[in-house]
Structures are given as structure tokens and as C-alpha cells.
Amino acid sequence: MPDERPLLMIPGPVEVSPAVLAAFSAPPPSHLSPRLLEAFGSALEGMRRVWLAGPDAQPFVVAGGGTVAMEMAAANLVAPGERALVVNTGYFSDRMAEMLRRHGAEVVEVGAPVGEAPSPPEVAAALDAGPAPFKALFATHVDTSTGVRIDPQPLARLARERGVLSAFDGVCATGGESFEMAAWEADLYLTASQKALGLPAGLALLVASPRALAARATRRRCPPPMYFDFEQWLPVMRAYEERRPSYFSTPATNLVLALEASLGELLAEGMAAVFSRHRRAARALRAAWEALDLAPVPARPELAADTLSALRFPAGVDASLVGRIAQRGVVVAGGLHPAIRSEYFRVGHMGYVTTRPEALLATVDAVAGALADGGAAVDAAAAHEAAAARL
Numbered sequence: 001m002p003d004e005r006p007l008l009m010i011p012g013p014v015e016v017s018p019a020v021l022a023a024f025s026a027p028p029p030s031h032l033s034p035r036l037l038e039a040f041g042s043a044l045e046g047m048r049r050v051w052l053a054g055p056d057a058q059p060f061v062v063a064g065g066g067t068v069a070m071e072m073a074a075a076n077l078v079a080p081g082e083r084a085l086v087v088n089t090g091y092f093s094d095r096m097a098e099m100l101r102r103h104g105a106e107v108v109e110v111g112a113p114v115g116e117a118p119s120p121p122e123v124a125a126a127l128d129a130g131p132a133p134f135k136a137l138f139a140t141h142v143d144t145s146t147g148v149r150i151d152p153q154p155l156a157r158l159a160r161e162r163g164v165l166s167a168f169d170g171v172c173a174t175g176g177e178s179f180e181m182a183a184w185e186a187d188l189y190l191t192a193s194q195k196a197l198g199l200p201a202g203l204a205l206l207v208a209s210p211r212a213l214a215a216r217a218t219r220r221r222c223p224p225p226m227y228f229d230f231e232q233w234l235p236v237m238r239a240y241e242e243r244r245p246s247y248f249s250t251p252a253t254n255l256v257l258a259l260e261a262s263l264g265e266l267l268a269e270g271m272a273a274v275f276s277r278h279r280r281a282a283r284a285l286r287a288a289w290e291a292l293d294l295a296p297v298p299a300r301p302e303l304a305a306d307t308l309s310a311l312r313f314p315a316g317v318d319a320s321l322v323g324r325i326a327q328r329g330v331v332v333a334g335g336l337h338p339a340i341r342s343e344y345f346r347v348g349h350m351g352y353v354t355t356r357p358e359a360l361l362a363t364v365d366a367v368a369g370a371l372a373d374g375g376a377a378v379d380a381a382a383a384h385e386a387a388a389a390r391l
């Protein structure tokens with residue numbers, strides 16, 4: 001990593017690997033060129049494997065971002081007037097609920113205090129409450145505003161047992177946190193390129209189950225807006241997978257080249273190894289934060305994500321800490337959740353940086369140094385050692 005440039009440690013965009021950067025930096029290919037068809041086709045095949053999805057699951061890659069992927073999920077799974085349950089763990093769950101309302105869904109939310117998550121029995125009770133059956137359940141795998149990670153598996157099972165579709169926002173998780181789409185029988189898992197997949201920003205990515213596709217297919221009378229419509233994109237995705245040219249709206253061609261490179265790196269390492277690499281980085285950083293007396297926003301250890309840390313400012317420290325960390329060459333993020341915005345900051349640790357112990361240790365050193373610059377009594381060496389011993 002060149003040291004003239006600040007180290008980017010926010011929860012997206014993230015640092016990218018040299019191979020991803022090289023692929024992205026190619027002269028722009030035509031969306032109909034053999035090179036692009038091959039990259040697109042192989043990326044779609046790779047997504048099924050990274051998502052641990054079955055052969056009948058359908059990947060979609062669309063220019064946009066996480067919010068476009070969320071909009072596609074809302075628009076295709078739930079028709080106006082149908083009921084949707086949102087398991088709310090923070091800022092991005094609020095966004096999902098608002099989106100579903102705008103698509104005409106009748107939204108019920110099951111929430112929890114900041115830093116907590118609703119339990120599976122609470123979700124089950126909400127699913128069973130009338131007056132009518134739910135069409136779909138939506139949950140955020142890792143809420144980027146709190147660092148809270150839910151366990152999607154029991155929620156997917158509760159939904160499946162009731163014939164309800166389950167959709168998970170994995171924007172801060174996919175490629176960093178375990179998710180087994182086929183084994184868990186989840187119906188949709190979505191992300192954006194600039195988070196744990198380790199690409200520049202600009203792609204919306206999702207994989208949908210046959211049940212999710214069927215939910216759209218039965219909606220002849222009120223189709224979703226064209227850009228979000230599964231049925232506009234299905235022929236294009238199928239053509240690309242067969243290495244045939246097709247067109248609905250021009251894909252972000254350089255990002256597709258980069259996606260092929262990024263998924264290739266993940267699959268060469270193996271998903272189990274990728275997930276444990278993120279777990280190891282998170283454990284090392286958590287040990288450092290503890291040594292620095294930085295309390296996590298997630299209320300219980302099992303709720304703490306492996307892809308980012310949300311850390312409360314210690315007594316006597318305020319949001320100026322973020323600027324002091326930047327002066328030491330590391331960019332971290334301020335608060336995002338409206339209820340606690342000025343009380344905490346966030347450090348992203350997903351993708352390429354988790355393969356670089358020196359980047360993680362430089363982050364610990366910058367945070368410790370910035371705390372000391374602000375007058376806090378911290379043992380920077382102990383924090384560094386606590387992290388280094390676990391990397």
C-alpha cells in the first residue's frame with residue numbers, strides 16, 4: 001500500500017487488491033466484446049459459489065450500488081398491498097422499510113434498542129401476528145450504522161417454515177461474513193461492490209432463489225419499475241452466462257472486469273478461509289480496542305460484526321478524534337445511526353486490508369496515537385501487541 005496516500009479504513013469504499021485494481025484499470029471494453037462476455041459470465045458463475053447458492057439460484061449484476069440492490073429486492077418480492085416484515089437493526093433497516101412502503105407494501109417492523117437485535121422468537125411472533133400472512137421478511141446481515149450482525153440462518157428458517165420469502169441485505173457482509181444461501185434456504189442476498197467484495201463502488205449485486213423469481217413472475221398486473229425489474233435483466237444475465245451478447249442497459253464494464261478478478265481471488269482462497277480471515281482480523285482489532293478502553297456499540301460479543309467496528313468515544317473524547325486519526329494517515333468513519341451519531345466512530349475491516357496485518361496494525365497505532373493526542377491516557381504499545389499477537 002503506497003504510504004503517500006491515506007489508508008482507507010471506512011465501512012466502504014475499501015482498499016482494493018492489486019489484481020482488482022489492475023483489472024479495473026484496463027481500457028474500457030465494449031459491453032458486447034468477447035472479453036467482457038467472458039468476464040461477465042465467469043463473474044455470474046463465481047457469485048453462486050461466493051454466495052454458497054445452488055445451481056438454480058439466479059445472480060444479477062447491475063450498475064448502481066447497495067441501494068439499487070435493495071430497491072430491486074423490494075420491487076420484485078413484494079407487490080403493492082402485500083405485507084413485509086422488516087427486522088430492524090439500524091439505519092439501513094430503516095431505509096429498507098421506507099423503500100418497501102414506497103413500493104406500496106404494508107410494512108411491519110420488529111426492532112430492538114441500538115446495539116441489540118430482535119431474537120428469533122420475537123421475529124417468529126411478529127411473523128405469526130395477523131391480520132394477513134406476510135409475503136417476505138427483510139433483515140440486514142450486518143448493520144453498518146451499529147456494527148451489529150444478526151444470524152440470518154434462524155430467520156431464513158422461520159420464514160421458510162411459514163412460506164414467507166427471506167431477503168438479506170449483505171452490503172457490509174457478503175464476502176466477509178458466513179452466509180450459506182442454499183443450505184439456509186434464503187431467497188435473496190444482496191450486496192454492493194465497494195464493501196467486503198473489495199471492488200470500487202458502482203455495482204449492485206444480488207442472488208435470487210427460484211421462489212424469489214416466481215414472486216416477480218406472478219406479477220403481471222403491476223410490474224416493478226423497469227431498471228429494477230428481474231424480468232428485464234433475466235435474459236441479459238442468462239445471455240452473459242452463455243457468453244452471448246445482450247443488452248438492456250449498459251453494464252459498468254470495467255467494474256465487471258474487476259468483479260471477475262475479485263471473485264476469482266476469493267474462490268482461489270476458498271470461502272471458509274475468507275470468512276476465517278475476516279474473523280481473525282476482527283478478533284485482533286477487538287483485542288486492541290479493549291486495550292484502548294473503546295467500548296463496542298454492539299451490546300453483546302456475539303452481535304459484533306467481523307467486517308467493521310463501531311466504537312463509543314471514551315469519556316472526555318469527542319468526534320474530533322476522527323480528524324486526528326486522519327492526520328495520522330488513516331481514514332475512519334464517524335457515526336451514522338441518528339440516535340447515537342455523535343457518540344461513536346466506525347472502522348471498516350473488510351476485503352484486502354484483512355490480508356495485510358501491517359494495515360490493521362497501522363490502524364490500531366493511528367487510533368491509539370489520536371486518542372493520546374487528544375489527552376487520553378492510553379497504552380498504545382499494549383494495544384498494538386494485543387492485535388499483533390492475534391494476526
Ligand SMILES: *Cc1c(COP(=O)(O)O)cnc(C)c1O
Nearest residue numbers: 065066067092142144171172192
Ligand atoms: C453501504 C450499505 C448500503 C448502501 O449501499 P450504497 O452502495 O451506499 O447504496 C446498504 N446496506 C448496508 C448494510 C450498507 O452497509
